[in-house]
Amino acid sequence: MAEHPDCALVRRGYEAFAQGDLDTLATLFTADVTHHVPGESLIAGHHKGREAVLQLYRRMAEETRGTFRIELQRVMADGRGHVISVHKAYGDRRDRGIEMMNGIFFTIVGGKVSDLDECVKDIDVMNEFWAA
Template identity: 60%
Template structure:
């Protein structure tokens, strides 16, 4: 059996993200996509719309000087429009290092990502890394 289509769209998005290919990444997102980022730092909050999400990703790349690496470890669809991915995230920013497991909970609508909930292993460490 092949990969579930919902898992495939998440893998396609993850590969585009890892490669910094925001044009391809944009094709995997609905126009009204929302990404929820936990914590209390400069990236926290609800990023509403494709353009806002792409700006979030640009900011992550810029703030980490291109050191951001996200290695996908698992992608698990439920067959009902949801996918959970587990990954390992590593980045450097100034004299700070982020090195932790993270997770994303995706909602898929019409073959595209419409909602992303981001979870981190250590919210305090994420807050310290990203700062205000």
């Protein structure tokens, strides 16, 4: 059975993120895409608009000196424009490291990602890792 197109879209996004290919990521997002990052840290908040989301990803790479990476574990679609992904995040920043399971709830509109709502296994660990 072929993979659902919404899952394939999210999988392409993960592959582009892993390669640092922001040009490809930009083509997968709507112009008004929003990435919601939970917590209270320098990356937390509602990053609205394609350029703001790409800037978030640039900042994550800069803050971790390129060590931040994710390993996609699962992708599941509901067939109504929603996808849930589960991934493991790794990175080093200053004197801290992180290795944690996370997930993202995606909304797909017109074959593009319009919303990413991130969930994390341990918000305190994430806040500490990304502390200002």
